[in-house]
Amino acid sequence: MxxxxxxxxxxxxxxxxxxxxxxxxxxxxxxxDKVKLLQVGDKAPDFELVDLYDSNIKHRLSDYEGKGIFLNFWGTWCEPCKKEMPAMSNQYAIYKDQGVEVLAVNIAQTEFEVKNFIEGLGVHFPVAIDETRDVMTEYTIDLLPATILINPEGEVEKIITGEMNEQQIASYMESIKPEQE
CATH class of the missing domain: 1.20.5 (Single alpha-helices involved in coiled-coils or other helix-helix interfaces)
Structure with missing residues (x-):
């Protein structure tokens, strides 16, 4: 040729x-499929995740109706996540009796990794693992840490990306606290 x-x-x-x-x-x-970005004012998508320490406990967003929800997405490799967790735990101790719930959602790591991380920090709020990343996708989370503030009516109040200090966390929890009657 x-x-x-x-x-x-x-x-x-x-x-x-x-x-x-x-x-x-x-x-x-x-x-x-066009992914719709979650925005302030949107109804927060419902989900169900299993509790890290008790597989009989399911965390459903709809179960927290009437409460403010501090929904935090994180990973053990994330330094800012590690820094803000103790502050979140401190503020949760103050605000949990005022109608504010914290749910920390780990992004698809092993139960062993997550338990060691949480126990090492000594934090005391509900933790779940998003094993399939479905919740992360539904909430259009790209960067960690990411926190979604959900008001008692179930609407997205604020979307925070990046590390928060304790003063900011307290202010955010105050902003989603249900009105006392």
């Missing part, structure tokens, strides 16, 4: 591959 014919075949194969890639890209873009 001469060089011209080999070159023509090679160019043809490359053209077919490029064309297939373009067709695939256009097709996948057209058929892809």
């Amino acid at each position: 001469d060089k011209k014919k080999k070159r023509s075949i090679t160019r043809g194969v490359i053209l077919v591959v490029l064309l297939a890639a373009i067709v695939y890209t256009v097709y996948s873009s057209a058929t892809k």
Whole structure:
């Protein structure tokens, strides 16, 4: 086979591959589900996760109706997460009797890793593991730590990405505390 014919075949194969890639890209873009970003004012999506320490306890967002919810997404590898956890625990001790619940949702790590991390920090609030990352996806979480403040009516009040200090955490818990009657 001469060089011209080999070159023509090679160019043809490359053209077919490029064309297939373009067709695939256009097709996948057209058929892809559009993910709606969670925004302030939206109804917080309901979910169910199993408690880290008691598999008989299920944490459902709908079970906390009428309470303020401090929904925190985190990972053991995340230094800012580690720094804010004790402050969250301190403020939870103050606000839990005022109608504010904390639920710390770990992103798909092992039960062993999560328990060691939580016990090492000595925190005392409900913890669950999002093993399938479904809740993380539903809440459109990209960066950790991320906290979603949910008011007693079940609406997203604020979305916080990044580390919070204890004063900020107290202020946020105060802002979602149900009105006393």
